[in-house]
Amino acid sequence: MKNIFSLLFGLGLLIAAPASAQAKVNIFACEPEWGALAKEVGGSNVDIYTATKATQDVHHMRAKPSLLAAMRKADLVFCSGAALESGWLPILTQKAGGPDVQPNTVGWLMASDHVPKLEVMEKADRSMGHVHPEGNPHVHLNPEYIPQIADFLADRLYQIDPDNAGTYTDNLESFKARWNTNLNQWKVQAARLKGTNVIVHHKNWAYLTDWADINVVESLEPKPGLPPTTSHLESLLQSVKKQKVSAILVAPFENDEAAKWLSEKAAIPILYLPYTVGGNANASTLEGMFSETFRMLSEAAS
Ligand SMILES: [Zn+2]
Numbered sequence: 001m002k003n004i005f006s007l008l009f010g011l012g013l014l015i016a017a018p019a020s021a022q023a024k025v026n027i028f029a030c031e032p033e034w035g036a037l038a039k040e041v042g043g044s045n046v047d048i049y050t051a052t053k054a055t056q057d058v059h060h061m062r063a064k065p066s067l068l069a070a071m072r073k074a075d076l077v078f079c080s081g082a083a084l085e086s087g088w089l090p091i092l093t094q095k096a097g098g099p100d101v102q103p104n105t106v107g108w109l110m111a112s113d114h115v116p117k118l119e120v121m122e123k124a125d126r127s128m129g130h131v132h133p134e135g136n137p138h139v140h141l142n143p144e145y146i147p148q149i150a151d152f153l154a155d156r157l158y159q160i161d162p163d164n165a166g167t168y169t170d171n172l173e174s175f176k177a178r179w180n181t182n183l184n185q186w187k188v189q190a191a192r193l194k195g196t197n198v199i200v201h202h203k204n205w206a207y208l209t210d211w212a213d214i215n216v217v218e219s220l221e222p223k224p225g226l227p228p229t230t231s232h233l234e235s236l237l238q239s240v241k242k243q244k245v246s247a248i249l250v251a252p253f254e255n256d257e258a259a260k261w262l263s264e265k266a267a268i269p270i271l272y273l274p275y276t277v278g279g280n281a282n283a284s285t286l287e288g289m290f291s292e293t294f295r296m297l298s299e300a301a302s
Pocket of ligand 1: 059132137138202203204
């Protein structure tokens with residue numbers, strides 16, 4: 001009897017093993033930064049589809065067929081949240097998402113749900129522009145949030161794919177060890193940037209400037225999400241003449257016409273920061289993106 005049982009047990013394992021060994025966790029990442037973090041923690045046990053590129057404005061995407069196809073396969077949806085993707089992500093999950101990747105499930109991970117948010121409003125109306133009433137969603141630019149969000153990601157992967165929990169823990173720990181070494185360097189650079197004045201195009205740098213104690217003196221957008229106007233730029237020009245401003249920060253997907261106009265009139269350099277992974281040639285990883293950002297900011301401030 002014992003032999004028969006062990007034989008059956010052995011056969012059972014043989015039958016079960018190939019399926020579970022091959023199945024990778026399919027991760028649908030809305031933005032490049034979350035795709036990159038998923039790669040760090042998931043390693044070779046995950047397949048990642050990143051829905052947007054650094055050159056695309058994630059505020060304004062369409063729920064196109066390629067995104068629906070990717071959503072259909074997803075085991076985990078990993079995005080910024082706080083309504084950043086409200087114009088397209090709900091359509092994708094409603095039309096093509098399985099029951100395990102809907103809001104409030106294990107397969108639904110919104111980074112901004114797990115870190116303190118800036119600019120949370122008690123009430124917002126259209127007169128304020130295209131604001132994010134749930135708080136500023138651009139949370140990936142606080143370097144201390146990244147390892148915190150990595151912890152939540154690992155926790156979801158443990159639940160979705162418990163067989164590989166050990167690998168996820170190893171990946172997480174080595175990522176965090178490297179991150180902390182870099183973080184010390186970025187803190188040194190940020191300390192020198194403290195009090196520097198910058199102008200932004202949109203309020204998508206808030207977590208970076210807040211963390212590094214950089215002052216955002218003006219936005220080129222008269223209200224969040226509204227394109228710069230001549231009258232707004234004229235008044236900006238008058239006010240920036242009275243203070244020293246180190247740079248105008250522009251993301252890869254932003255129209256830089258207004259920045260160029262002000263840069264010329266007020267003699268303030270434009271900094272085309274990477275903003276996310278893939279935002280420039282040196283920003284191919286999350287670490288590269290932050291290192292490049294602090295390098296460029298330091299150069300502009302000195
Ligand atoms: Zn925004």
